Amino acid sequence: MPLEQEVREVFAQGGVLSHAADQFREREGQTQMALAVARTIEQGGVLVVEAGTGVGKTFSYLVPALLSGERVLLSTATKTLQDQLFGRDLPRLVTALGLPVRTALLKGRASYLCLHRLDLARHDASLPERGSLRTLAKIEQWSKATRTGDLAELPGLDERSPLIPLVTSTRDNCLGAQCPQFKPCHVNLARREAMAADVVVINHHLFFADLAVRESGMAELLPSVRVVVFDEAHQLNETGVQFLGVQLGTGQALDFARDMLAAGLQQARGLVDWQQLVAAVERGARDLRLAVGKQWPGAKLRWAGPAPEGVPAAAWEDALGALQQAFADAARGLDTVSELSPDFVRLQDRAQQLAQRAERFAEACALGSVRWVDVGTQLRLVESPLDIAEAVRSRVLKTGGAEPEEDDDDAQGRAWVFTSATLGDDPKLRWFTEPCGLEDAEVLRVQSPFDYARQAALFVPRVFPKPNDPAHSQQVALLAARGAGALGGRTLVLTTTLRALRTIGEAMKAQFERLEAGQRPEVLVQGELPKRVLMDRFREGASEGRAGCVLVASASFWEGFDAPGDALQLVVIDKLPFPPPNDPLVEARSQRLESQGRSAFGEYSLPEAAVSLKQGAGRLIRRESDQGVLVICDTRLVAMGYGKRLLAALPPMRRIEGEAELDAEIAALRR
Structure with missing residues (x-):
């Protein structure tokens, strides 16, 4: 057939x-x-x-x-x-x-327990605080029973645990066929x-x-x-x-230095001056970070010339050269003991690869790629197609x-x-x-089989602070709190920035403090708990006699978050999700379009915003029986000509006008 x-x-x-x-x-x-x-x-x-x-x-x-x-x-x-x-x-x-x-x-690799790394972690004197020792004991106990070694199967393990990198392998530190645990890997x-x-x-x-x-x-x-x-x-x-570009991070350098010191002192103490080699790598990483100076956390520095924008070229080139030399010296030191253990062979490979990457970043950016530096506690050097x-x-x-x-x-x-x-x-x-x-x-x-005109309504306030107004996030919080208060939670607030996330979360908590304890929705803010815990708690909603939940989230919650039924009835989006114009990758893509005689805004920024907006709006209706309201707190959607294109990208929900109509719609959902 x-x-x-x-x-x-x-x-x-x-x-x-x-x-x-x-x-x-x-x-x-x-x-x-x-x-x-x-x-x-x-x-x-x-x-x-x-x-x-x-x-x-x-x-x-x-x-x-x-x-x-x-x-x-x-x-x-x-x-x-x-x-x-x-x-x-x-x-x-x-x-x-x-x-x-x-x-x-x-x-x-990072999803599976590495039995060799687990053994090393048992003898690691530099383990973090006592909580990590308890987690390590829990992992050890689980390791005796698991067949797959998939850490997702270990209940209660926080995906943000600092212990996970210590008990999993990477391409850099895996010993391959030389590993003593190769057979049961x-x-x-x-x-x-x-x-x-x-x-x-x-x-x-x-x-x-x-x-x-x-x-x-x-x-x-x-x-x-x-x-x-x-x-x-x-x-x-x-x-x-x-994955198709090249990356080098100061965090990578420090991880390598830590692994080299641990292996050296455990297996070849006194044969190489491990402290000196490690100190040179750590100093190179530190000097590279210091060369950048104070920056906003999460900043992305353009890098079109010999050094990133705003960074003194001489200091940057000296620090990058010193780091490359430190990796090369480490590779030579590791070569002298490579016959003692497969750990040293792998560490030598890592040192050579890191030295090659540092050398690559000392040269000009590849044609058709863009280069920048991500700034946080550590630095990440990126060259991407x-x-x-x-x-x-x-x-x-x-x-x-x-x-x-x-x-x-x-x-x-x-x-x-x-x-x-x-x-x-x-x-x-x-x-x-x-x-x-x-x-x-x-x-x-x-097309979706849902009857959006019956199941969902869209509200865009015509009188509201502009997206760049300092009062904007506070007004989003007030509007969302009003709806969430009437619904007893059941509200998802999606933000386009982490700053707005924090401001809106704090403002909503302050609003709900005025309510009696039993009527006060719980405000969950992304980052305060592991993502899985946040999602599970939100879906539980108003169970066990508690008030329902409000989840204030950004980034990854715009998609892949599914809360069907009554757990979610109001989605509030703070701003139109245009790609950030000062992001080096966004900037380079826009410049390429303009050089081809095309419109960067019409052919890149608008479609990007339309897709993200559609993803965010898609959190509201997940089943034929769901009902809810979508609120987009950005007047550009109704005031600017391009707003029609963005509205057309959304599911065909019925439009409501004015806050009185919004209140009536929410009251109907509550009933």
Whole structure:
């Protein structure tokens, strides 16, 4: 039976899915997408699908992929989505379809416990405070029972724990086949299972890390796969450019110095002056940081000349040269003891790589790339391509005249599917396809099945402080607090900056102090607790007799945060999410468009804002039964000509005018 016909029968009313999935009903858009995926699998080629919220895109690509009988690689945006796909969606569908399919989950090194590093941490006298010792004991106990070594399975482990880098490996410090724990290594076990599986679930970071350094085992895996699906594909470009450039951090230098000192004193004390080598690396890193001077935390310094903007060139070049020399000296010192332990061989490789990166940053920036310095407690030197288009064409799709690699001669017949709820605001989805090198792909847009006009309302205040007015964040907090107070929480406030996040969070807490304790919504602010804890607490809402929650968040909460039902009924967005114009990468992309005679605002800034706004608005309605109100506190949406384009990118919610109408809408939700 042709694959398309099999797929159509599975999605039909009364078909396999109607018995397997809760509340399944036949959706035209879901079937349309599934059939397009089936055609692409049969014929090969590239398909880009924007599938609106509620379409059910996961089943739309999983069903044809599983029924095809081909080996399949699935890539998601985050490890959380990976776990959901592997632990919930895939098993449910494999069982429903009755297929003898082997599945595997593959993450990056930092997700798995390293047994060798755990052993080193036990003897590390420089461990942080007592809490870390308790966490280490907990990890040790868990290590005896876990099969996978995936730290996501360890309950109560804070993803921000300073202990995690000490018990996981990196490409830099992994000993490979020389490791005393090579045989039971969790990373190697995960890779072996991936090589033996029919369906492998990875994430975008792992895919591009491998594309950059050919290290994660994907080099052997990808040639054996015929169907590749990227879910949440809107993150591909920004994820890819992180890995396809070059980075050097003072934090990296200090980590290397710490590892070198620990290995030297434990295994070769007295044979090399470890203290001197470590001191030189630490001094080089410190001097490089001091050369930059005082800067706003999170600042990005443009770097077009010999030194970053505003940094004295002589001091910068001297510090960078000294750091490069310190790495080179460390490599020579490590070479003299390399026969004593595989730790020293790996440390020597790291020292040489770090020296090469420092030397690279002493030279001019590569053509077609942009260079800058991220400033925090540490420095991060970054050189990045402007997009991933060339890498995708030449190294992923193997098109544009590129010769397929010897072990990948089936590249031309492979099926590639890229999908997300948000891929642009024009029919050809150029916001996504151009920077990803997919201009020749088949493009399909499938509308959401939700009745937005009935389920949701949009309010944009016409009288409100301008976005750059110092009073703006306070007014956002007052408006959000009024709505959250009436709803008993159930409110998500999305901000475009961390400064606004803090201001709005504090102002809302102050507003609620006036309410009686039992009626006071709990204000959760991103950064105060681990992300997973914040999401779980918010979804619990007003359970156990407590008032509901308000979550004030930025960045990562604009997407991937799902709170269906009554837990979330009001979403407040503080400003239009335009890309920051002073960001070096944004600036370089804009300049490239202008040099081509194109409009940077119309073809870059506006589409970026439209996609982000659509993502944020998408947090509100997650099911057919959800109802809610979206408030966007930016008068430019109704006052400026480009506002129409941004409004058109949003789901077709009914518009409400005036705060009295807003109050009535919220009161109706409360009832």
